[in-house]
Amino acid sequence: MKYISTRGKAPAQTFEQVLLTGLAPDGGLYVPEELPKFSKDEIARMAGLSYPQLAQKIITPFIDGAIPDDDLQEIIENSYKAFSNKAIAPLRMLGANEWVLELYCGPTLAFKDFALQLLGNLLDYVLKRRDQKVVILGATSGDTGSAALEGCRHSDNVDIFILHPHQRVSEVQRRQMTTVVGDNVHNIAVKGNFDDCQRIVKAAFGDQSFLPEGRQLVAVNSINWARIMAQIVYYFYASLQLGGPHRPVSFSVPTGNFGDIYAGYLAKQMGLPIKQLIIATNSNDILHRFMSRNDYAQGDLKHTLSPSMDIMVSSNFERYLFDLFGRDGKALAEFMTGSHSIDPARWKQAQEVFESASVDDESTCEVIRDVFAENEFLIDPHTAIGVKAARQCNADSSVPMICLATAHPVKFADAVTKAGLNTPQLPVHLRDLFEREEHYAVVDNGLNAVTDYIRATL
Numbered sequence: 261m262k263y264i265s266t267r268g269k270a271p272a273q274t275f276e277q278v279l280l281t282g283l284a285p286d287g288g289l290y291v292p293e294e295l296p297k298f299s300k301d302e303i304a305r306m307a308g309l310s311y312p313q314l315a316q317k318i319i320t321p322f323i324d325g326a327i328p329d330d331d332l333q334e335i336i337e338n339s340y341k342a343f344s345n346k347a348i349a350p351l352r353m354l355g356a357n358e359w360v361l362e363l364y365c366g367p368t369l370a371f372k373d374f375a376l377q378l379l380g381n382l383l384d385y386v387l388k389r390r391d392q393k394v395v396i397l398g399a400t401s402g403d404t405g406s407a408a409l410e411g412c413r414h415s416d417n418v419d420i421f422i423l424h425p426h427q428r429v430s431e432v433q434r435r436q437m438t439t440v441v442g443d444n445v446h447n448i449a450v451k452g453n454f455d456d457c458q459r460i461v462k463a464a465f466g467d468q469s470f471l472p473e474g475r476q477l478v479a480v481n482s483i484n485w486a487r488i489m490a491q492i493v494y495y496f497y498a499s500l501q502l503g504g505p506h507r508p509v510s511f512s513v514p515t516g517n518f519g520d521i522y523a524g525y526l527a528k529q530m531g532l533p534i535k536q537l538i539i540a541t542n543s544n545d546i547l548h549r550f551m552s553r554n555d556y557a558q559g560d561l562k563h564t565l566s567p568s569m570d571i572m573v574s575s576n577f578e579r580y581l582f583d584l585f586g587r588d589g590k591a592l593a594e595f596m597t598g599s600h601s602i603d604p605a606r607w608k609q610a611q612e613v614f615e616s617a618s619v620d621d622e623s624t625c626e627v628i629r630d631v632f633a634e635n636e637f638l639i640d641p642h643t644a645i646g647v648k649a650a651r652q653c654n655a656d657s658s659v660p661m662i663c664l665a666t667a668h669p670v671k672f673a674d675a676v677t678k679a680g681l682n683t684p685q686l687p688v689h690l691r692d693l694f695e696r697e698e699h700y701a702v703v704d705n706g707l708n709a710v711t712d713y714i715r716a717t718l
């Protein structure tokens with residue numbers, strides 16, 4: 261299987277090449293040239309598999325022989341070993357045909373562990389085999405950073421640098437990053453905001469001449485294809501628990517960068533019977549505005565109680581738009597130069613695939629309160645947005661509605677307190693988080709300050 265760029269001007273790449281890079285040279289994102297498809301019978305035969313066994317079935321065609329089966333199996337098993345629940349992704353019933361899929365049993369308590377544990381192990385395997393060292397560089401507003409550090413800290417062939425905006429991430433989130441121990445782990449607090457961090461990362465990828473000879477940068481944000489691939493698995497897993505593929509299920513997905521919901525869209529394209537796919541956004545609602553009004557104008561950034569979805573542009577949406585534009589990279593490249601709406605016929609097509617809702621902070625707190633009153637079950641603000649969107653959009657109560665629970669509420673104490681509830685305790689493996697020693701450098705807000713620091717540290 262080859263991977264092609266959404267902008268149509270970069271050469272096709274293998275899985276291994278795509279794993280070891282970021283954006284395509286033409287500025288696009290890599291997608292498979294053709295998706296693997298599973299028949300109903302094939303999916304039915306996956307029922308009863310453990311999470312790692314199922315992951316192997318789903319992932320194998322994407323890897324396309326780049327890793328021998330036995331090795332892949334070991335990589336996958338290791339990736340889900342540190343999860344605190346043997347089900348890996350347990351389903352919990354909230355109400356009649358309403359479910360949450362708990363995706364926060366990984367080491368950093370957010371769904372990003374599903375992809376980044378696997379990505380770390382895939383990188384480690386491939387780099388050892390190539391006898392190559394790389395530098396991972398990423399920016400985080402919170403959850404990505406800790407999940408990436410946890411996923412990559414064991415790899416001798418990786419140095420990982422994670423930028424976060426100085427004094428602008430929550431204390432739990434900062435400590436989850438800065439207390440990760442490893443010679444190859446480096447936290448940089450940039451004296452700026454998250455956009456500044458992202459700009460610096462993008463510029464560094466554009467000109468990598470600051471790196472020592474033979475080193476290259478690898479991306480760990482969701483433009484890395486392997487992350488999307490890993491997330492497809494839990495859509496199949498959830499459906500199979502609830503009678504799939506013989507009956508359809510629906511998903512409501514809290515999303516900012518369109519990574520998680522795009523994986524759901526791919527699961528559907530691969531043959532999984534999915535009825536509704538609901539895009540749930542906070543007040544940073546570019547995706548909801550597009551779906552409801554064909555308005556793709558970039559708004560101002562709003563700081564909400566669900567900070568992991570505080571974005572202005574949704575980078576993975578480009579991968580879906582590529583399909584919507586009939587895989588015409590040239591037309592998409594033109595659109596991406598700043599258009600605010602698309603051809604109405606195409607837009608109608610998108611509306612047939614996705615529904616959407618935008619949920620503000622006040623409703624988020626309300627839902628956290630409601631769900632706690634109904635079930636004595638505490639959800640985090642991102643999850644609450646998914647639940648609220650599901651309740652707004654659910655058209656057919658005979659179809660199970662699965663809301664993806666993307667983080668543990670302990671990570672977002674602000675929202676829980678604002679909802680009038682008590683913050684839960686940290687899980688056992690993190691209980692001493694506030695006593696652990698922190699390691700991070702505070703660096704000026706600029707490309708050179710950051711690249712100088714990286715060069716000096718390597």
Ligand SMILES: *Cc1c(COP(=O)(O)O)cnc(C)c1O
Nearest residue numbers: 403515516517519520568666667
């Ligand atoms: C990253 C994140 C999201 C959004 O994920 P997308 O890839 O943008 O869909 C939602 N919730 C939490 C808790 C996150 O960390």
